[in-house]
Structure formats: structure tokens, C-alpha cells
Amino acid sequence: MARFLFRRLLQLLFTLIGISILSWIIITQAPGSPIALTMDPKVSPKIIEQMEKNYDLDKPIYQQYFLWLKKLFTGKLYSFKDGRPVLEKIAERIWNTLLLNLVATLIIFSLAIPLGVFSARRPYSFLDNLGTFGAYLGLSIPGFWLAYLVILATVKLFGYPVLGLRSFVIEGLSTPEIVLDRIWHLLLPASIMAIHGIAGLSRYTRSSMLEVVRQDYIRTAKSKGLSEEVVYYKHALRNALLPIITLFGFLIPGLIGGSIIMESVFAWPGIGRLAYQAVLARDYPVVMTILTISAVLTLIGNFIADLLYGVADPRIRYQ
Amino acid sequence: MNERGMTSQIKFFWKYFKRNRLAVGGLTIILIIFIVAGTAPFLAPYDPGKTDVSLKLKPPSLKHYLGTDQLGRDVFSRMLYGARISLSVGFVAVGISIFIGILVGAIAGYYGRWVDSLLMRLVDIMFCFPTFFLILTVVALLGPSIFNIMVIIGLTSWMGTARFVRAEFLSLKERDFVQAARALGLNDRRIIFRHILPNALAPVFVTATLDVATAILVEAGLSFLGFGVQPPAPSWGNILTEGRTYIFDAWWLTVFPGLAILLTVLSFNLVGEGLRDSLDPRLRGRR
Numbered sequence: 001m002a003r004f005l006f007r008r009l010l011q012l013l014f015t016l017i018g019i020s021i022l023s024w025i026i027i028t029q030a031p032g033s034p035i036a037l038t039m040d041p042k043v044s045p046k047i048i049e050q051m052e053k054n055y056d057l058d059k060p061i062y063q064q065y066f067l068w069l070k071k072l073f074t075g076k077l078y079s080f081k082d083g084r085p086v087l088e089k090i091a092e093r094i095w096n097t098l099l100l101n102l103v104a105t106l107i108i109f110s111l112a113i114p115l116g117v118f119s120a121r122r123p124y125s126f127l128d129n130l131g132t133f134g135a136y137l138g139l140s141i142p143g144f145w146l147a148y149l150v151i152l153a154t155v156k157l158f159g160y161p162v163l164g165l166r167s168f169v170i171e172g173l174s175t176p177e178i179v180l181d182r183i184w185h186l187l188l189p190a191s192i193m194a195i196h197g198i199a200g201l202s203r204y205t206r207s208s209m210l211e212v213v214r215q216d217y218i219r220t221a222k223s224k225g226l227s228e229e230v231v232y233y234k235h236a237l238r239n240a241l242l243p244i245i246t247l248f249g250f251l252i253p254g255l256i257g258g259s260i261i262m263e264s265v266f267a268w269p270g271i272g273r274l275a276y277q278a279v280l281a282r283d284y285p286v287v288m289t290i291l292t293i294s295a296v297l298t299l300i301g302n303f304i305a306d307l308l309y310g311v312a313d314p315r316i317r318y319q
Numbered sequence: 320m321n322e323r324g325m326t327s328q329i330k331f332f333w334k335y336f337k338r339n340r341l342a343v344g345g346l347t348i349i350l351i352i353f354i355v356a357g358t359a360p361f362l363a364p365y366d367p368g369k370t371d372v373s374l375k376l377k378p379p380s381l382k383h384y385l386g387t388d389q390l391g392r393d394v395f396s397r398m399l400y401g402a403r404i405s406l407s408v409g410f411v412a413v414g415i416s417i418f419i420g421i422l423v424g425a426i427a428g429y430y431g432r433w434v435d436s437l438l439m440r441l442v443d444i445m446f447c448f449p450t451f452f453l454i455l456t457v458v459a460l461l462g463p464s465i466f467n468i469m470v471i472i473g474l475t476s477w478m479g480t481a482r483f484v485r486a487e488f489l490s491l492k493e494r495d496f497v498q499a500a501r502a503l504g505l506n507d508r509r510i511i512f513r514h515i516l517p518n519a520l521a522p523v524f525v526t527a528t529l530d531v532a533t534a535i536l537v538e539a540g541l542s543f544l545g546f547g548v549q550p551p552a553p554s555w556g557n558i559l560t561e562g563r564t565y566i567f568d569a570w571w572l573t574v575f576p577g578l579a580i581l582l583t584v585l586s587f588n589l590v591g592e593g594l595r596d597s598l599d600p601r602l603r604g605r606r
Contacts, residue, residue, distance in 0.1 A: 011440070018444035026457065133341065136592070140585035142536055144543045145559065145577035152566055152573075257451030261540055275452060276544060279459045287456055295447040302447075 004310055012303050016296065020072075023292045024065050027284055072292065077285045081278075086289045090271060097259055097270030103190040104258075108197035113244075115198070116205025117237060123210060131202065138199030143258060147192050147265045154188070163267040189266040193258050201247070208240040215239075242313055248305045256294045335597035342593020345586035352583055356402040363396035368551055376569045386571040388562065394571065397553040398579055404554040405583065408469055408538045409531040415473025417527050420480025425511050425519075427481070428488025439485070442478045450475050454537060455546060463546045472534050480526050487519035521598040528591035532584040539580050555580050 071077045075087040119131045151163075164185065212218065213236050221231045259272030267273070271290060278286035337343055355362060364384075371391035379386040385394040427438040454471050461467045491497065492515060500514045535555075541547035542556025550557050555576040562572025 011443075014440055015443050015447065018440060019447055022444060022448075026453075026460075136341075136585055136588050137581075140532065140536075140581055140588050142539050142543075142559075142577060142580050142584075144540065145573070145580070148563055148566060148573055149577075152570070256449040260452055260455065261543065264544065276455075279455055280545075282459070287459075291448065291452060291456060294449050294452065295444075298447040298449070 005307070008303060008306055012299065015299055019295045019299065020069055020292065021065070023288055023295070024068055026291075027288045028064070028068075072289060077289060079278075079283055079286050081281050081283045081286075086285050089274065089286060090289065090293070093270050093274050096268060097256075097263070097272060100186065100190055100193070100263070100268060100270060101256075101259065103186055104193040104197070107191060107194040108201055111194075112198045112201035113205050113241070115202040117209060117233075119202070119206045120209035120213070120240075121232070123206075128206075131206075135199040135203050138195045141195065143192060143196065144261050144265050146195070147189070147262065150188065150192065151265075164269075185266075189262050189268060193262050196258070201244070204244065204247070205240065208243060209236060212236045212240040242309070245309045245312060246302075246305050248301060248308075332597055336593055339593040339596060341589045342596075345589030345593070348582060348586040349590060352402055352406065352586075355399060356406050359399040359403060363393075363399045365393035365396045367392065367396040367400045367553055369393075376565060376572075378569070379571055385575045386569065388558070388569075388572055389565060394558070394575060397558055398555065398576060401553040401555045401558055401576070402579070402583075404465065404548055404552060405535050405538060405556070405580070408465065408472070408548070408554070409534040409587075411469040412472035412476070412534040413527050413530045415470060416475075416477040416530060417480055417523060418477075419473070420477035420526075421484050421516070421523065423477065424481035424484025425488055425516060428485035429492055429507070429511050429515070431489075435485070438481070442481055445475070445478050448475075451537060451540060455541065455544060458541060458546045463541070463549055465548045465552070468538060468541065468548065472537055476530060476533070479530070480523055483522040483526060484519055487522065488515055491515045491518055525591055525595045525598065528587055528594055532587035532591065535580060535584055535587070 075085050077086045078084065079086055079089060115131060119128045122128055213232075218231060218236055221235045222228075226235075256272065259270060260276050261272070262268070263270045263272035264276050275287060275290045277283075278290070369392060371387075373391065375387060375389055375391040377383055377387040377391075383393050383395065385398065388394055388397070423438050423442070427435040454475055457471050457475075458468060461471070488511075497510060497514060500510045505514075538547050538554060539556035539559065542554060542560045545560070547556045547560070548554040550561065559573060559576035559580070562569065562576065566573050
């Protein structure tokens with residue numbers, strides 16, 4: 001286990017450095033990057049000054065990278081738009097995004113796994129085929145389009161607001177009503193964000209189950225007289241769910257990508273909307289910090305998933 | 320592989336593929352969309368760019384099958400031309416990503432050792448970035464032209480292909496026919512591209528088909544955020560996005576382009592899965 005841990009840590013470190021270099025290259029070396037702006041006479045001296053402060057343009061190129069890295073992690077990068085520290089702006093909003101994503105993830109796992117198991121029990125039956133088709137439909141639907149149709153429908157049918165963290169007018173509402181209002185405003189975007197995940201994960205669970213039930217140890221369990229139910233839900237399901245641990249890490253980039261669109265549609269004050277507003281305002285320090293942080297979070301998520309997998313399945317450790 | 324071997328392979332593949340009715344349905348729809356995109360100038364009843372404010376926001380009728388938009392342009396004609404743009408974004412982007420993916424995967428898998436480690440770490444690094452946000456950022460930096468969008472989607476989505484191709488190469492390079500090719504003194508380039516690669520293409524076809532679907536969705540998402548193919552050029556994404564301002568008065572501006580995207584993406588996904596089932600010998604005959 002120690003060797004396994006050491007090797008993974010080394011890989012993690014390497015990837016981390018790679019992420020930071022790539023982020024830095026995109027922001028400083030790409031054509032049209034903010035550095036090019038400093039050559040533009042129309043750009044105000046104030047912005048140029050900020051740019052020089054942010055990127056240490058007077059230093060040699062390798063020093064620029066290390067100084068940028070230091071600033072990134074010590075919170076010394078400032079927004080172009082309002083001059084506030086980037087990390088502070090992110091900290092304000094990250095909980096909203098985490099809450100939204102947590103709820104979406106819970107919805108995904110609590111629906112997708114039972115659906116996948118249900119389909120795998122009766123492969124190629126009518127219900128399974130319906131599930132397959134439904135999953136493809138879910139994978140193919142543009143999220144923002146569905147969101148608009150849902151907003152159109154709820155506003156027309158119920159006349160109830162759906163945008164933002166909560167309704168604007170909350171005077172005269174009792175506490176439970178306010179709580180319900182918050183839950184309603186949370187559940188709608190979270191469910192739409194979860195659709196892709198449900199479709200993908202339910203298919204994954206299904207094929208994983210179909211793979212496992214053909215294994216010898218399942219035949220052994222059956223032949224020693226255990227009931228179908230026990231074999232299926234205990235022996236097979238546990239093994240089929242093992243690889244799902246590794247999916248945890250990959251959920252993060254998908255959810256952050258999804259947050260950008262969904263938070264913009266639902267006016268949800270989170271990281272995704274902040275990122276989009278920063279892109280619109282060409283507020284590069286904010287954009288790059290969010291990009292780098294989400295890559296690092298993904299990396300850590302993958303690392304934890306790897307470790308968990310190593311703990312859950314001893315075969316992995318000795319590869 | 321000689322010519323006859325190739326045709327019998329295709330026949331063999333088709334035998335399995337056609338059993339999957341959903342995939343065949345998807346393929347039919349894709350062919351129809353291709354024909355429609357190719358013949359758009361003949362099929363379109365109106366010039367897609369012709370504005371007529373007296374006709375603005377008219378609901379679907381026999382004269383304008385899918386209604387008109389806020390500038391009085393015929394939505395049906397715009398959608399026909401939009402099919403061209405959405406499909407080209409999908410195909411060119413995937414062409415680029417497949418090219419890079421095959422190159423990286425082949426080199427990593429064939430040479431192994433430190434080349435492999437280095438390239439696979441690069442794949443890991445790229446996989447860590449939230450792809451959609453990365454694409455949005457770079458498109459915003461470079462400017463949202465259709466060319467930039469295709470190239471950037473291609474440059475950020477090759478990692479899956481690279482991994483598949485590498486895995487195939489790792490096992491194929493140990494096989495006897497590769498040893499034989501080496502013994503004949505063929506150079507690496509010829510062994511990689513003429514001998515190993517043709518045998519490693521099956522998973523590439525599958526990911527390519529699925530990636531076309533993803534690329535079309537990404538373009539629509541970019542359009543929605545204002546960084547897709549720019550108007551007045553019609554893409555399904557930007558027709559939909561322009562229409563959302565009028566969502567309460569003109570539902571057809573939102574519903575039809577969305578349905579077109581959904582149907583196309585769905586078809587590519589179904590065909591991709593059909594390909595996977597019929598190209599993977601382990602999955603054959605399960606039905």
C-alpha cells in the first residue's frame with residue numbers, strides 16, 4: 001500500500017505542475033491574451049499597471065511563472081473589474097455552487113444506480129430498451145434548452161418564480177414557506193443538471209452488472225443454493241459498484257462545466273456564473289483562477305477516488 | 320488487408336449493426352440531415368438572411384413552415400442552412416481531435432517507456448480541466464469565429480481517443496504480425512500506420528461518432544453564452560439563443576432548433592453505441 005500511495009503521490013505532483021504550466025501558458029502566451037493588450041494604446045494605463053502587477057511583466061519569463069503561481073495560492077491576484085482579491089470573490093460564491101452540485105450528485109446517485117440495476121435484471125426486455133432509449137435522450141438533450149422549456153412551463157402553469165437563490169418577495173411568508181421556497185429554487189436547477197449524469201451512470205451501472213453476473217463466483221454463489229435476490233443484490237451489486245468509485249473524480253469537471261450554463265440560466269449566484277461574467281468582462285485573473293482551481297479539485301478528486309479504489313479492491317494495489 | 324477481406328468485414332459488421340434497430344434509425348436520420356444540409360439551397364423556400372420586418376414573429380403556417388423570427392426571416396430556411404454549420408462544426412472538430420488522438424495514442428503505445436509516461440501524464444493533465452469552461456475561455460481569448468470554435472473543440476477533446484488507441488497499440492505491438500513486419504526491416508512509421516493502426520481503428524470509429532454528438536452540443540452551449548458561431552450566420556445554437564428573448568411570445572423560435580439539436584445528437588449517440596456493440600467481438604451475439 002505504501003508503494004502504491006507513493007507512486008500515486010508522485011503522479012499527482014507531476015500533474016499538478018503540468019496543470020499550472022498549461023494554465024499559465026493559456027493566459028500569458030495565447031494570441032489575444034491580456035498581455036497583448038498592454039501593446040494596445042487604447043487600453044488605459046491603470047489596467048496596464050494592474051496587468052504588470054499581476055504578471056510581473058518586467059521579470060524574465062520563468063520568474064513570471066513562479067511569481068504568478070505564488071500569487072495564485074497566496075491570494076495576491078486581483079480582479080481587473082473591481083480590484084478585489086480573486087480568492088475572496090470565489091470564496092463568497094463557492095458554497096452556492098457546492099450546494100447545487102451536491103444536491104445534483106445526490107439526485108444522480110440515488111436515481112441512477114437503482115435504474116441501472118433494474119435494467120440489468122431484465123436485459124433487452126421492453127422496459128430495459130425503454131430505459132436505454134431514455135438514457136440516450138437524456139445524454140442528447142441540450143441542458144439549457146430543457147431548462148428554458150421547464151422555466152416556460154412552470155411560469156405559465158404555476159406562475160411561480162424559479163430564478164435565483166430564492167424569490168424576491170418574501171415578506172409575509174412564514175419560515176417553513178421560506179424554506180420551501182429555497183428548496184424549490186435549488187431542486188429545479190439541480191434536477192436538470194443531474195439529467196446527463198443519471199443517463200450516463202445508469203447505463204454504466206447496467207453494463208457493469210451485466211459484466212459481473214457472468215463471473216464464476218456468481219455461478220458458485222447460485223449453485224450453493226443462495227436465493228436469486230441475495231446473489232443479485234449482495235454478491236453482484238457490490239462488485240459491480242466498485243468501478244463507480246473512480247467516476248467520482250470525473251464528476252467534478254462535468255459539474256463545473258454544467259454549472260456555467262445552468263447557473264447562468266437560473267441566475268444562481270455561484271462560481272459558474274462568476275466564471276461566465278468574468279469571461280464576458282475579460283476579467284482574466286478570475287477566469288484563470290477558477291480554471292486552475294477546478295483542475296486542481298478534479299485532480300484531488302481523482303486521487304481520492306484512486307485511493308478509495310485501492311482500499312476497496314486489493315487487486316488494484318499490486319498492478 | 321486486401322480488398323476482399325475488407326468487404327467481407329464490412330458485411331460481417333453490417334450483419335450485427337442492422338440488428339440494432341435504434342442505431343439503424345439513428346443512421347437513417349443522420350443520412351437525411353446530411354442530404355438536407357447538402358441540398359439546403361434547393362430545399363429552402365426563402366433566402367435565410369432576407370429580413371422583412373412586416374413578417375416578424377409569425378407563428379408556423381403553410382407559408383412559413385416553422386414561423387418567422389424577430390427580423391421576419393424564415394425559420395425553416397435558416398434551420399436548413401444551420402444544419403450545414405452545426406454538422407461542419409461537429410465533423411471538423413472531431414477530425415482534428417481524432418488526428419491528434421491517434422498520433423498521441425499511437426506514439427505512446429508503440430514506443431512505451433518514458434515517451435508513454437510523458438504523453439499519458441499530458442492526457443491526465445488535459446482531463447483535469449473542465450473542458451467546456453476551457454473551450455469557453457480560449458474561444459473568448461481568440462474570438463468566436465467558426466474556425467476558432469472548430470479548432471479549439473478539436474484541441475481539447477482528443478484525450479479519449481488517445482487512451483483507446485494507446486491501449487490497442489500496447490496489445491497489438493506484441494502480436495506476431497508486428498514482429499514479422501519488424502523482421503522484414505520495415506521502419507517504425509510504416510509499422511505504426513500501415514500494420515498496427517488499421518487494426519486499432521474500431522474504438523476510434525466509436526468515439527468519433529459519439530464525439531460529433533458532443534461537439535454539436537458544445538457549439539450550442541457556446542452559442543447560448545454568446546460565444547458560438549456568430550449571427551447572422553445561422554447555426555441551430557444561435558437561432559435558439561436569439562429566440563430565447565421571445566420565448567413567451569414565439570415558442571417556435573426556441574422549440575424547433577432545440578428539437579433539431581436533440582434529434583441530431585441523439586442519432587449520433589445511437590449510431591455510436593450501435594457501432595460499439597457490433598465492432599466489439601465480446602459484445603456480439605448477446606442480443
